[in-house]
Amino acid sequence: MNLHNVSWVRQEMVLPSARPIGQNGPLEWTRKNLFNGWVSTLLTVASVIAIAWLAMAVAPWLGNSIWKANSLAECRQLLNGAPGACWGVIRDRWTQLLFGFYPAHLYWRPVLAFTLLFAALAPVLFRVLPSRALWFSAIYPGIACWLIWGGSLWFPVAVYLGFAVAAALFATARINYGLGVGIAMLGAAVWWIFALHSFSSGANNVAPIALEAVPSREIGGFLLSIIIGVTGIALSLPLGILLALGRRSSLPLIHMLSVVFIEFIRGVPLITLLFTASLLLNYFLPPGTNFDLILRVVIMVTLFASAYMAEVIRGGLAGLPRGQYEAAEALGLDYWKAQRLIILPQALKISIPGIVNSFIGLFKDTTLVMFIGLLDPIALAAAIRANTEWQGIYWELFIFIGAVFFVFCFGMSRYSMYLERRLKTDHR
Numbered sequence: 001m002n003l004h005n006v007s008w009v010r011q012e013m014v015l016p017s018a019r020p021i022g023q024n025g026p027l028e029w030t031r032k033n034l035f036n037g038w039v040s041t042l043l044t045v046a047s048v049i050a051i052a053w054l055a056m057a058v059a060p061w062l063g064n065s066i067w068k069a070n071s072l073a074e075c076r077q078l079l080n081g082a083p084g085a086c087w088g089v090i091r092d093r094w095t096q097l098l099f100g101f102y103p104a105h106l107y108w109r110p111v112l113a114f115t116l117l118f119a120a121l122a123p124v125l126f127r128v129l130p131s132r133a134l135w136f137s138a139i140y141p142g143i144a145c146w147l148i149w150g151g152s153l154w155f156p157v158a159v160y161l162g163f164a165v166a167a168a169l170f171a172t173a174r175i176n177y178g179l180g181v182g183i184a185m186l187g188a189a190v191w192w193i194f195a196l197h198s199f200s201s202g203a204n205n206v207a208p209i210a211l212e213a214v215p216s217r218e219i220g221g222f223l224l225s226i227i228i229g230v231t232g233i234a235l236s237l238p239l240g241i242l243l244a245l246g247r248r249s250s251l252p253l254i255h256m257l258s259v260v261f262i263e264f265i266r267g268v269p270l271i272t273l274l275f276t277a278s279l280l281l282n283y284f285l286p287p288g289t290n291f292d293l294i295l296r297v298v299i300m301v302t303l304f305a306s307a308y309m310a311e312v313i314r315g316g317l318a319g320l321p322r323g324q325y326e327a328a329e330a331l332g333l334d335y336w337k338a339q340r341l342i343i344l345p346q347a348l349k350i351s352i353p354g355i356v357n358s359f360i361g362l363f364k365d366t367t368l369v370m371f372i373g374l375l376d377p378i379a380l381a382a383a384i385r386a387n388t389e390w391q392g393i394y395w396e397l398f399i400f401i402g403a404v405f406f407v408f409c410f411g412m413s414r415y416s417m418y419l420e421r422r423l424k425t426d427h428r
Contacts, residue, residue, distance in 0.1 A: 060083055060084075061083050061084060061085055062085055063084075064079065064082055064083060064084030064085070065084055065085040065086075065087050066078050066079060066084060066085070066086050066087065066088055067087050067088055067091055068088060068091070069086060069088030069092075070088065070092060070389065071088075071389040071390065072086060072089070072389065072390050072391065072392055072393050073389075074088070075088055085395070085396055086393060086396055087396055089384065089390050089393050089396050089397060090396060090397075090400050092389075092390075093380075093384050093390075094400075095107070096221065096380055096384070097221050097222065097377055097380055097381070097384075097397075097400070097401070098221050098222050098223060099219075099220070099221050099222075099223050100218060100219055100220020100221040100223060100224060100375045100380060101217075101218045101219075101220060101375070102214060102218055102219060102220075102223065103212075103214065103218070106150075106212065106214065109147045109148060109150070109211070110147070110148055110223050112147055113143070113144040113147040113148055114226070116140060116143065116144065117140070117144070117230070119136065119140075120136055120137045120140035121137070123136070123137055124137055125415065127422075139160065141231075141234075142156030142157070142159060142160055143156070146211065147211070148214070148219070148223075148227070149213065149214055149216070150210070150211035150212050150213040150214050151210060151211065151213045152200060152204040152208070152209065152210045153209040153210065153211075154199070154200040154203040154204045154207075154209065155196075155200045157200070157203070158195075158196045158197075158199045158200040158203075159192070159196065161191065161199065162188040162191040162192045162196065163188060165187050165188055165191045166184035166185060166187055166188035167184070168187075169183050169184045169187040170183070170184035216292050216293060216294045219294065219375075220374065220375030220376065220379070220380055221375065221376070221377055221380055222377055222404060224294070224366070224369070224374060224375065224376055225363070225366040225367070225376055225377060227294065227298075228294070228297060228298055228301055228366045228369065229362060229363040229366050229408075231298050231301075231302070232298065232301040232302045232305050232362050232366075233305070233359050233362060233363070235302040235306070236302050236305035236306040236309045236358075236362070237309060237355070239302065239303075239306035239309070239310075240305075240306045240307075240308075240309025240310040240312070240313055241309075241310075241313055241344065243258050243261065243262060243306060243307065243309075243310035244309075244310040244311075244313040244314040244317060245317075245339065246258030247259055247262060247310065247314055248314065248317060258310070261307065262307045262310050262311065265303060265304055265306075265307035266307050266308065266311070270300075270301070270304050270365055270368055271368055271371055273300040273301075273303070273304055274297060274300060274301075274368060274369060274371065274372050275371075275372060276300065277293075277296040277297050277299065277300040277372070278293065278296070278297075278372035278373070279372075293372075293373075293374065294374070297369055297372070297374065301362065301365070301366070305358060305362045308358050308361075309355065309358055312351050312354035312355055312357075312358055313347060313348070313351050313355070315350075315351060315354065316346075316347035316348060316349075316350040316351035316354075317343065317347045319347070319350050320343065320346055320347055320350070324342060324343060324346065325338070325343065327342065328341075328342045328343065349423050352416055352419055352420055352423075353416065353420070356412055356413065356415075356416035359412055360409045360412055360413065363405075363408060363409060363412075364405060364409065370382075377401045377404075378401065381397040381398065381401060384397060385397065
C-alpha cells in the first residue's frame with residue numbers, strides 16, 4: 001500500500017460560490033415575507049387593496065392643494081367646487097401653532113433656546129463629544145428658562161448657586177453617603193427658600209441684566225409641548241431610578257413610601273393630576289403665593305411619568321441574574337458603587353425600549369393640558385377653527401399637528417434603536 005498516495009485529500013480550497021439565484025433577490029424576499037402561506041397572501045392582497053383605495057381617495061385632495069389663501073372662503077372659491085386641501089391655514093397660522101401668543105418680535109428667544117437644546121443634548125446622547133461639554137448641558141435649563149420667560153438673569157444664577165451650596169456641603173461632609181446627601185439637600189432648600197430672592201434682587205440692582213418678561217399665559221403651541229415634554233423626560237428618568245431602587249430596598253420605610261407613591265400615581269389618570277395642579281394645589285399654598293401654572297403642570301407630569309418609569313426600570317433590575325449582585329459584593333463595593341458601576345448600567349440597557357416608550361407616551365400626553373386652559377397645539381387648532389376666517393376647516397390643522405408630533409416621536413424611536421445597537425455586546 002502506497003502511504004504517499006493522498007489523492008483523496010483536496011490540495012486546493014474551493015472558492016466560495018454565490019447563493020443560487022432562486023434563493024436570492026427581490027422575488028425570493030417577496031415570496032418569504034409577503035406570500036408565505038395563504039394567510040400571508042390574503043393579508044398582503046388586502047393591504048395592497050386598502051393602500052390603493054386610500055391613495056386614490058387622498059391623492060386628488062392633496063394634489064389639488066391651495067397654499068395661498070387668507071380664509072376658507074377664498075380657498076373654496078379657488079377650488080371652484082373641486083376637492084382639495086386648504087393649506088393656507090398653515091401658511092397663515094403656523095407661527096401661532098408653534099409659539100402660541102408669544103410676542104412676535106421675541107420669536108428669536110424660543111428659537112435660540114430650541115437650537116441650544118440640540119447642543120445641550122449632543123454630549124448626553126452621543127459619545128463622540130468630549131465629556132467637558134456636559135457643563136453646557138448642566139447650565140442649559142437656566143439659559144432656556146431665562147430666554148423663554150425673560151426677567152432678570154440673576155434669578156437662574158441664584159438657583160444654580162443653590163446646587164453649588166449643596167455640592168459644597170456634600171464635599172465637606174466627612175460622613176456616610178446617605179447622610180451627606182441629606183445635608184446637601186437641606187442646605188440647598190434653605191438657600192432657595194431664604195436667600196434666593198434676596199440675592200437675585202440685590203445682584204440685579206448692582207448689575208441689571210434682564211430680558212423683557214413674557215407671562216406664561218402667552219406661551220403655547222408646540223413651544224409649550226416641548227417645554228413640558230422635555231422637562232418631564234429629563235426629570236422623570238432620575239426620579240424613576242430612585243423610586244425603582246426604593247421599591248426594591250430592604251429598608252421598610254423607604255420601600256413602603258416608594259410603593260405607596262408608585263401605586264397611587266399609577267392608579268390615578270393624568271388628567272386628574274392636571275386638574276389637581278390647576279385648581280386644588282393653590283389651597284395647600286400660603287395665601288398670596290403665585291405659583292406658575294406651567295410649573296405646576298411640569299411637576300405633576302414629572303411625578304406621573306416617574307412612577308411609570310420606576311416600574312420600567314424595576315423590570316430591568318429584576319431581569320438581572322443574581323450573580324451580578326453577588327459579583328459586586330465579592331468586589332467589596334458598597335451599595336451605591338455597585339448600583340452605579342455594575343447594576344444600573346445593565347438594568348438601564350435592558351430597559352431602553354420601555355424607557356423610550358414612556359418618553360414617547362409622555363410627549364404625546366402633553367396635549368392633555370388643553371383641558372386646564374393651557375394653549376397646546378390642539379387647543380390652538382380649536383381656537384383657529386372658531387375664527388370666522390377659518391371656521392369649518394378641520395383636516396389640515398390636525399394633519400400638520402400630527403406630522404410634527406410624528407417627527408419628534410419617530411426621532412426618539414430611531415435614537416432608541418441606535419442606542420440598542422451601540423450597547424449591544426453579545427454576538428447573537
